[in-house]
Amino acid sequence: SNQAAWRKANLACKIAIDNSEKDQLLQGRDVLRQRKSTKESLAESASNITESLMGISRMMSQQVQQSEETVQTLANSSRTILEANEEFKSMSGTIQLGRKLITKYNRRELTDKLLIFLALALFLATVLYILKKRLFPFL
Numbered sequence: 001s002n003q004a005a006w007r008k009a010n011l012a013c014k015i016a017i018d019n020s021e022k023d024q025l026l027q028g029r030d031v032l033r034q035r036k037s038t039k040e041s042l043a044e045s046a047s048n049i050t051e052s053l054m055g056i057s058r059m060m061s062q063q064v065q066q067s068e069e070t071v072q073t074l075a076n077s078s079r080t081i082l083e084a085n086e087e088f089k090s091m092s093g094t095i096q097l098g099r100k101l102i103t104k105y106n107r108r109e110l111t112d113k114l115l116i117f118l119a120l121a122l123f124l125a126t127v128l129y130i131l132k133k134r135l136f137p138f139l
Contacts, residue, residue, distance in 0.1 A: 132139065
């Protein structure tokens with residue numbers, strides 16, 4: 001009974017496949033009829049395609065031009081940035097040198113003030129010594 005049921009199912013599947021193939025072939029005739037269009041419609045569709053391709057070509061050339069301008073702008077800005085970077089490097093060296101000089105001058109100023117104070121104290125001590133010897137010789 002299983003074999004008989006299997007044979008019947010197999011036969012039903014074959015019939016269904018044959019019917020679907022026939023339907024596909026019949027539909028293929030409609031497609032073939034649709035393909036037989038006039039020369040005018042073919043020429044019109046070809047011209048439409050050509051126009052759209054030309055439009056795409058124009059848009060692509062505009063994009064290429066914009067890309068070239070962008071690349072040129074980027075190159076110019078990159079060059080400017082590199083020049084600014086080099087200038088900042090040289091400026092940082094100058095600033096460091098200036099900082100060293102300022103600290104050196106600050107130390108010298110402190111030393112000069114100390115020496116002036118000591119010289120003034122020595123001068124005052126000398127003046128007081130001279131005054132003491134002249135005004136009070138007995139001391």
